[in-house]
Amino acid sequence: MSIDLFRSPVWTLPPPPPAAPTYEAIPPSMSKVIDIEAEIPLQVVQLDGLVVTKILKHSREATSATVHGLLLGLDLDGTLEVSNSFALPHHVSDEDEKSAKSSGMRIHDTRRQCCGPYGEVQADDSVVGFYQATSLGAFFNQNLVEIQAIHQDKLRHGGVVIVHDLSLTARGNASFRAFRLTPAFLDAYKKSNFSTSSLVNHRLTFSSILEEIPLQVRTNPLLGSFLGSLTKSTPSLLPDATPETARSSVLPPSFSALDLGTTGLTRNLEQIIEAVDNYRTEEGNLAYLSRQIARERARADMYVAKRKEENAARVAQDLAPLPEEDVARLFKIPAEPSRLESMLLLGQIDAYGKSLESTASSGLIKMYGVRSI
Incomplete structure (x- = not known):
């Protein structure tokens, strides 16, 4: 075996460095809408009609008194648009159900498991808060405060809690209100100090724990046309119908009033x-x-x-x-x-x-x- 000592060696050049990524600047017309740094304060919460119907359905079909779920949506120019929601299961026999903090962490685990399919179908999969059903307007409890504190700490824009009053809905008035914790309460909560002196320094009372955010309901044209069809009367199918009963409404009469x-x-x-x-x-x-x-x-x-x-x-x-x-x-x-x-x-x-x-x-x-x- 002979080796040619006079052959010139072959040099391998290193691969070229990867090109630096280029980022396109946000257009001035969209600079206020795309709030990346969460600098625009939240002014109003907008519920989609689908979210309202899903919360009403979940509250009516729930077997337990505890009804809660997560809200999905997007915040645009100070408006928190809630476009979808999904219910969360209620655990009764869990040992850690006694701890509100563990309940909040379990909600975040469920969020990671359940929000994947929403992103695959090009739907909003960003959690913007949670909803909870209550009765007679008494929604003040340790569990709600702890979970909302976790949301405002981990979510980019803080998140909100939508409170649905079942007692008002049973009387024909659907009640939805949006709340978030006040900065004074969050400061005392992070310090874990609710002594008398801390309450005086932070000027905390039961009325200053939560601040209410204006809420409005958005109805899309499809849902509007469906609701309009429910209010129209239809001809009766009976062949011998009297003139008084010749036309009937789709919705049965309600005597709850x-x-x-x-x-x-x-x-x-x-x-x-x-x-x-x-x-x-x-x-x-x-x-x-x-x-x-x-x-x-x-x-x-x-x-x-x-x-x-x-x-x-x-x-x-x-x-x-x-x-x-x-x-x-x-x-x-x-x-x-x-x-x-x-x-x-x-x-x-x-x-x-x-x-x-x-x-x-x-x-x-x-x-x-x-x-x-």
């Missing part, structure tokens, strides 16, 4: 009594913890005063004073309890009271109408 609503008043009063009892129990627990804290602080103050007297006597006798010990190590003074739960209970009582006011006023009008007849 004739209901005096005494059942709702009784249930509303029961809910108010239960909420007041829960508030009194919570206030009793807070008072007991406050007495324990005051007792431990009094013991610590007595110990410090006694040690100062002993050191003063030793100094008078030309003796070295005793070393000062850590009072926090000797006396386990508990931290001031959180007053978040009591604030939420006050919000529930206020919501039940407003619902009772509206229900009682309409009931009185109906009773006076029946009396005149």
Whole structure:
């Protein structure tokens, strides 16, 4: 085997470096619409008619009192357009159902699993919040606050919660309201400090936990034509129909307006009594913890005063004073309890009271109408 030493070697050139990616500038006409940095504040929430019907259907067919799901959409120029939604299952036997934070993390896990098909069919798959059904307007609870706090921390534009009142819908008035947590409450929540001094500094009450955002419903032409067809009368199929029954409506007549609503008043009063009892129990627990804290602080103050007297006597006798010990190590003074739960209970009582006011006023009008007849 011979090797040619005079053959010129073959040099392999390195591959050319990849070209730098080029980015097209956003046109000035779209600079305000495409809010990449989330600088445009949220001004209004726009619900699509499909979302309204899906929430109503989910609330009516749910077997449990807890009804919630995720909202999908897009924010454009300060308007949060909610174009779709899907229901979330309700877990009853889970051990971690007691923790609201674990519920919020489970919602995010479900979001990653369920939002994939929406992106494959070129639909909006960006989560912009969640919805929750409630009764008698009392939606203040720990679970809603915790989940909304997680959403406002992880979502790009904060996200909103849509509250649907089942009691008003049962009376023929579909109720949808949009809320988000206030900056003052979020600051106290991140510090995990809901003591009396923190509430005073942040000026927090049950009415300043959430801020309401204006909400409007958008109906597309297809849904509008469908609703219009429901209101039109159709000819009767009976061959011997009288002139009065010759034409009938697609929707059956509803006599819900004739209901005096005494059942709702009784249930509303029961809910108010239960909420007041829960508030009194919570206030009793807070008072007991406050007495324990005051007792431990009094013991610590007595110990410090006694040690100062002993050191003063030793100094008078030309003796070295005793070393000062850590009072926090000797006396386990508990931290001031959180007053978040009591604030939420006050919000529930206020919501039940407003619902009772509206229900009682309409009931009185109906009773006076029946009396005149």
